[in-house]
Amino acid sequence: MEIIPLGDSALLVRVDDSLGEVLAAARKLEAAKIEGVCDIAPAFASVAVFFAAPRDLAASAAEIQRALRRRSRAGSKSLKPSLHQIPVCYDPEFALDLAAVAKHCRRSPNELVKRHAAAEYRVRCVGFAPGFPYLSGLPRELATPRRPTPRVSVPAGSVAIGGAQAGIYPLSSPGGWNIIGRTPLRLFDATREPAALLRTGDRLRFITINRDQFEQWPA
Amino acid sequence: MARLTIVRAGPLMTVQDLGRPNHRREGVSLGGALDRQTARVANLLVGNPETAALLEITLGPAILRFPDRRAIAWGGGDFPLQIEGTEIAAGRAACVHAEEELTVGPARRGARVWLAISGGIDVPPLLGSRSTDLRAGFGGLAGRALGDGDELPLGGTGRPNQTERVATWGAPADWTQTSTRILVLRVVRGAEWPDFKAEARAAFLRESFVVRPQSDRMGARLAGLELRRSAEIERLSEAVVPGTIQVPNDGQPIILLGDCQTIGGYPRIAHVITVDLPLAAQLRPNDAVRFREVTLAEARAFFVERENDLDRFRVGIRLRTL
Numbered sequence: 001m002e003i004i005p006l007g008d009s010a011l012l013v014r015v016d017d018s019l020g021e022v023l024a025a026a027r028k029l030e031a032a033k034i035e036g037v038c039d040i041a042p043a044f045a046s047v048a049v050f051f052a053a054p055r056d057l058a059a060s061a062a063e064i065q066r067a068l069r070r071r072s073r074a075g076s077k078s079l080k081p082s083l084h085q086i087p088v089c090y091d092p093e094f095a096l097d098l099a100a101v102a103k104h105c106r107r108s109p110n111e112l113v114k115r116h117a118a119a120e121y122r123v124r125c126v127g128f129a130p131g132f133p134y135l136s137g138l139p140r141e142l143a144t145p146r147r148p149t150p151r152v153s154v155p156a157g158s159v160a161i162g163g164a165q166a167g168i169y170p171l172s173s174p175g176g177w178n179i180i181g182r183t184p185l186r187l188f189d190a191t192r193e194p195a196a197l198l199r200t201g202d203r204l205r206f207i208t209i210n211r212d213q214f215e216q217w218p219a
Numbered sequence: 220m221a222r223l224t225i226v227r228a229g230p231l232m233t234v235q236d237l238g239r240p241n242h243r244r245e246g247v248s249l250g251g252a253l254d255r256q257t258a259r260v261a262n263l264l265v266g267n268p269e270t271a272a273l274l275e276i277t278l279g280p281a282i283l284r285f286p287d288r289r290a291i292a293w294g295g296g297d298f299p300l301q302i303e304g305t306e307i308a309a310g311r312a313a314c315v316h317a318e319e320e321l322t323v324g325p326a327r328r329g330a331r332v333w334l335a336i337s338g339g340i341d342v343p344p345l346l347g348s349r350s351t352d353l354r355a356g357f358g359g360l361a362g363r364a365l366g367d368g369d370e371l372p373l374g375g376t377g378r379p380n381q382t383e384r385v386a387t388w389g390a391p392a393d394w395t396q397t398s399t400r401i402l403v404l405r406v407v408r409g410a411e412w413p414d415f416k417a418e419a420r421a422a423f424l425r426e427s428f429v430v431r432p433q434s435d436r437m438g439a440r441l442a443g444l445e446l447r448r449s450a451e452i453e454r455l456s457e458a459v460v461p462g463t464i465q466v467p468n469d470g471q472p473i474i475l476l477g478d479c480q481t482i483g484g485y486p487r488i489a490h491v492i493t494v495d496l497p498l499a500a501q502l503r504p505n506d507a508v509r510f511r512e513v514t515l516a517e518a519r520a521f522f523v524e525r526e527n528d529l530d531r532f533r534v535g536i537r538l539r540t541l
Contacts, residue, residue, distance in 0.1 A: 004410050007462050007490030008518040012410065017455065041243035041458060043482050048458030050243065054493050054522040057515055127456065127482035130246045130355045171355055188245070190345040190357035196245035 001068065003061040008054040011061055013068070017045035019124055019136070023201045025068060032067030034060065042200045043125050044134070081122075083203040086168070086183050088117065088159050089214035094182035101144045101161060101178050113208065115139050116180065121166060121204040131170035131188025131196035135204065138166040150176030157182045159206065170196075181206075184217035222370040223336065224284040229324060231277035233351040234340050234359035234371065235333075237270050242346050243481045249461055250350045250358070252333050253436065253477045253500035254397060257294040259529070260390045261335035263536050264292035264312045271339030271374070272349035274365075276332050278503070279324015283334075287317045289376060290337040294395030296329020296501050305384060310395030312386040329398025329501035338374035353436065354478055388539065390532065398501040402508045404474075405495050407515055409464065409487030410457075411448075419446040419470075423488060424510055428472060432504040436478040439502045445470030448486060456482040462491035462499070464510075474499050474508075492518035494525055 006012045013029070015021040026042045029049060039050040049064060090098065090113045102109045121137035128134075143164040151174065154160070158169040160177035169175055170187035187197045198204065209217070225232065237258065238251020252258035252275055259269040274283075279298060292312045293300055300307045301322050307313040309332075315321055323332060342349050342360055351359025360369060389395075412420065428443035446466050459465065463475045465485035474491060475483075476499065491499050492513060502508060513521075 005407070005515060006410065006458055006487075007460050008407055008492050008515055008522070010458065010460055012458060014457075039241040039243050041481060043457050044455040046455075046457050048243070050240070050460070052240065053526075054519045056519065125456070125482065126244060127246045128480060130242075130248075130352075132246055173354070188355070190352075190355070194245065195242070195247070195346055200244065 003064055005057050006048060008057070009052075010048055010050045011057055011064060013047045013049060013064060015045060015047070019122060019201060021045075022047060026200070028067050028070060029064065032063070032070075034063050034067065036060070043127065081201045081203050082199075083205070084198065085205055085207050086185060087209040087213070087217065088181040088183050088206045089209050089211060090181040091211045091214070094155075094158070095180045097147070097178035098180045101142070101180055104144045105142055107141070112142060112180070115142060116166075117206045117208050123198050123200050123202045123204065124165075126196055126198065126200055129169070129171055129173050130190075131198065133168055133187070133198040133202075133204075135166040138164060140164070144178050146176040147178060150174055154179060155182065157184065157187070159183055182214070184214050186219075220341070221286040221338075221373045223286060223340070223373050225365045225367065225369040225371065226282035226284050226320065227280065228365045228367055228369070229276060229279045229281035232281055232365040233275050233353065234272050234342055234365070235275045235350045236272040236348055238350050238477060239346050239348045239352075243458070246481050247346060248352060248354070248478050248481060250352050250477050251348065253331060254295060254333060254497035256497050256525070256529075257395060257397065258333045258335070260310070260394055260532070261292045261294050261333050262339075263533060264310070264386075264390060265290040265335045265337040267335055267337060267339050271335065272342065273333055273335040273340060276323050276334060277330060278326045281323045283321045283323075285315050285317060285319055285321070286373070287376075289315055289373070291315055291321065291334060293323075293332050293334040294390070294397070295332035296398040297327040297396060298324045298329070298332050299327070300332070302384070307385055308389070310390035310392060312389070314384055326503075328400070330503040331500055336373060338376045341372040341374040352478070391528075397497045399498070402498055402502065402506065403511050404491045404499055404508060405513045405518070405521075406464065406489035406491055406510045407513060407518055409489045411486035412488055414448045414450070414452065414486055415466075415488055416447050416449050419448070420488075422446065423472070424512055427507045427509050430502045430504050430506045430508065434502065434504060436476055438476050438479055439474040439499060441472045441474065441508065443471070446472060446488065454484055454486070456484040459483040459487065460490070462493070462496055463487050464489045464491065474502070476500065492521065494518070494521045
């Protein structure tokens with residue numbers, strides 16, 4: 001574990017590259033109510049602690065160290081991760097790269113879809129764009145390198161594979177991952193609280209839906 | 220409800236306030252006025268809370284038409300700003316009447332100004348802020364940049380504290396005129412500072428870098444001597460913040476600004492200190508910029524000094540408006 005400054009108003013707490021470690025550290029830091037903290041954000045193997053203004057970061061780092069040494073009492077049962085069922089339509093019109101990914105993986109498109117929808121995933125980090133989940137749990141045989149040239153605009157809801165990770169584009173944005181389907185769910189909605197549907201640590205499964213179900217999915 | 224008319228929006232005009240400082244775990248950028256200090260001072264000058272929404276105007280020229288009598292104040296780059304032909308200096312509250320037009324720019328130097336209007340811009344807050352998040356498309360007016368003919372709801376003015384055309388008293392010029400000819404940004408070392416070659420670190424603190432045209436509210440992209448690392452190590456993405464200077468594999472640094480992503484994988488050579496972020500917000504294409512290293516203790520001392528000045532300014536404003 002190491003704590004390093006991130007500019008004059010934030011600290012980066014590095015832990016092992018493990019979801020459990022990240023979540024445990026984030027939980028302890030939340031519970032510690034460290035003075036001056038305005039935000040805490042977990043990433044893959046680190047948790048960033050943001051302060052409202054520049055301060056004595058050495059003192060804050062010591063406070064963080066103490067907080068992380070505490071035995072976690074916030075029982076794991078109260079914080080059981082949610083399991084989300086994410087409907088996905090793998091219709092060719094949405095699955096812009098399904099054929100290319102199938103070819104890369106040397107599987108038929110049907111086989112690819114079956115394997116993609118059979119796996120259980122976990123949200124390793126939310127970032128890149130508001131509500132964008134980086135997912136672990138992609139079956140190894142489906143890993144596919146990112147597209148050499150990113151698309152200027154990936155449609156909102158696009159379900160994607162980027163290297164060994166899976167993801168979902170919550171909003172229409174540029175992106176280089178391979179698109180294999182689309183969900184009708186709104187992963188990010190600023191008028192909602194919380195705005196992001198998925199949080200770091202959440203569990204997730206993809207449920208195959210057909211085109212009619214997609215069109216009729218309640219907003 | 221009183222509505223401000225955007226007669227001419229110019230290249231980029233958005234509604235901003237102090238942003239969304241506590242939604243980063245959802246991947247939401249801090250956003251907000253790229254110069255928070257000027258936004259706060261301009262709001263104070265017109266009797267608004269420091270968190271009121273205002274206009275961030277890029278380069279200009281822009282024209283606004285007012286629905287009723289309002290106090291306005293502005294700061295930022297070196298821009299001409301006029302109400303019906305009368306020049307209004309930065310950092311001075313001014314009075315604008317119903318149906319009068321205010322023109323901003325074109326910029327003489329610097330890139331952006333912040334214009335506060337008494338009553339504030341009353342668009343609905345989302346996730347605790349009225350700021351426009353251009354990348355995610357929410358906040359401000361319909362999540363987008365303002366266009367010609369747009370109308371913005373203004374909040375109630377209460378008791379307008381400004382009746383003369385231009386106030387005789389104002390904020391210190393160095394607060395409200397933040398564009399300088401030769402820009403030196405003070406930095407503290409970043410997490411990957413040691414990963415850069417000794418020549419690269421020396422060059423970073425010695426050479427000038429030029430702002431590239433592909434710069435926006437997410438970041439100022441620079442061009443200059445290539446900054447090489449000792450080894451190309453792929454890293455897991457970690458947090459970045461406005462002010463972070465990251466160096467992609469082409470060796471050309473990028474100063475991240477308010478709309479930057481919450482995480483990134485490029486090495487962070489340094490971070491612009493908080494008190495110098497307003498200067499970074501004035502960079503425009505072809506401007507030159509240099510970096511000077513300070514310690515974290517110095518960065519904090521500069522901030523404390525400026526906050527103390529701002530506290531005195533707040534007291535001064537209160538005494539004048541009693």
